[in-house]
Amino acid sequence: MNKLRQFINTPTSIAPLVVIRIIFGLIMSFSMIRFISNGWVNELYVQPKMYFPYFGFEWIKPLPELGMYLLFIGLSISFLMVALGAFYRFSISFSFLAFTYIELIDKTNYLNHYYFVSLFCFLLIFLPAHRYFSIDAKLNPGIESRKTSRINILILQIQLALVYFFAGFAKLNYDWLVEAMPLKIWLPSKSDLWLIGGLLKEEWMAYLFSWGGALYDLFIPIALFNRKSRPFAYLLVIVFHMLTYWLFQIGMFPFIMIGATLIFFSEEYHQKILDRLSPLFKLRIRAWSLDQNRMSNSTWKTTFFGLFLLFQLALPMRYLLYPGELFWTEEGYRFSWRVMLMEKAGYCIFSVEDPDSKRSWEVNNYEFLTPNQEKMMSTQADMILQFAQHLKAHYQKNGIENPIITVKSYVSLNGERSKLLIDPKQNLSSLQDNFSHKNWIMPPPAKYLNR
């Protein structure tokens, strides 16, 4: 225990932390501008008439249009300030809060990499990434430090390792490994790609990508931790993420990962980067000045990081608490680094019955939902229930006191024929969402039973 404490508190160069701060800040700042210019602020946070908040966060509501735009512009500025190390604690805290707030508005837009960005921002709040090569250190030389405790770098490395490990762990399933699904569907659909397009039609490519992807995710953390394999491992990181960027529409994620994994490189390497950059900013690198006092080896912080990691270990495993096929029920699916893992499509027909007038009719989903919301809702039980509850409130407002709401939800998983996801007899207006198992979810397609 003492040895561990000694290890994680060893003074080490702060350079890796600083480089990551700059790269992450710049990518995210650009990412926010991209989000605005793609028209997504309007599409995702202005146009929808209703939202799907997370359980327990129903009080989170979007701002009016102008507010949403200002928030994204603010984020773009604050991430830039993070990169520059300007008013760092404030700018990274704002970045974390604003970004996470936006993500909490609507689970339609849940992406693992957005979750990763939130976590990364959260950790950076507690890391002294601004103590060197920053505007803060320039304005206030008192805080400048070229050293930091090893734990401040280790925590980011472990967080990244967990992302990869769990992404790989999630791929260890029958569909992925034995059937090469869903890549067997996805890859041939890209057969128009330059150079490798023709190859993607070949079935063995789906197996190669499935197995290669799983092995990459599982072993890349170890390969990155190991000094000898690191250069090769980083080459793999670049190849892997650029391939995914090329093949799939996954936005900024590949660049975030390629940037963030630099944290595994040695301090000399990072120092070299900073030395190259400094003439650009006319920064005079100060002489070596190791000041132990500027390093806060507080026990509370170590404990805090420990608890954080425990939570990060436990959260992706929570699916074990639920019965049934995870891909079908998606109970415990989010926040678990299950990236690009399945092909799921669905179509929901909601029926409303008014027990008083005995009349019944169907709901026009697109009257209430954007196409994207309807698509995401159609395959996820918790969102189906949320929408049904929204419908209940809507019809109650229109004078129907006890609407009976049922759904025929056809869902296709990994190219299998579609099947009802929700019990079509279940009156959804009598239910309330919670964390317990949803016993109104129907059994998965036959091939997922008895496995």
Next chain:
Amino acid sequence: MILFLSIALMACQDDKDNDESSTDFDQTAFLQQEAELINQSYDDFAVKSRTLTNSVDSFIANPQSASLTTLKNNFKSAYSSWQKVNFYDFGPAMELAVKSNLNIYPVDTLQIENNIQSGTYDLDALSNKTAKGFPAIDYLINRYQESKTISDFSSSNRSSYLKDLTLEIDNYAAQLDQAWDNYTNEFIAASGTDVGSSTGQLINALNQHFERFFRDGKIGIPLGVRSSGIARPDYCEALFGAYSLELVAENLEAMRNCYLGGNGIGLDDYLQASDAAELDQNIQAQLNLISSKLSAVPPPLKTAVINHQQPTQELYNEIQKLIVLWKVDMPSRIGVLISYQDNDGD
């Protein structure tokens, strides 16, 4: 790592022999076939629209029983031809916004009469979207008995309004026909199945039309499934000509033809090449079932939704089942993303 990869590679080469699911589908040939079908449909629509304009001219010059009958027949032909192109709502059709200009119903008859009376109107104005296109012409020529219609058209205002409406359709049809010719190469070149690809656009457009304009617009809304179960006969297409069921049949036939690729390579072949021959059979059987349910609804639809709700509801239900096959099962089999929006995934 490399070792692992090569083991994985060898492992799967073994079972390749007993599984021949690798998609050997000639997508270019498929897109060429669909492009040709679309081309023929646009050609036909342009010709029928021009014929309609000509018969309006004859009728206006000489409003009498014979010319009115010709006009009505040619109008019906053009309206039927429209049913063969209305679901290709992407590329040029989307850019020209044809759909939202030619067939919005029910019409606002008051607005139409006001326009006629004042004699000044801007057909591009938003307020006139429900006072023009096929539904408005249907109102003008099919609403009243022959004698009244003929005498009404002694008013030059009424005649020129009718002329303007047909000219607009004629213009759109000609533009579409031309624009498609220019777009064809681009359409055939955009292979793949992602959102911007032609296959992706075609399937998404087909589904969007089938769900919103075929199921809802033509059957569901008049039947009342969108109005708390209360029938709305006034919401029928071709309300005054009262042949909406014939238009439904035309539209269904055209979408079936698109699915089958005419006599050439179509989505049916795409599914067969993707190891989903059974799904293709189910889809074709469902299309047949819809046809037979459709012929079981006694025309006209506006009275059927009140007096024969059961066969109409059955028709609706069978249409609904095809949506599941077309929108869920088919795209997930061939890797098309059902989305009318562009977005990041992970």
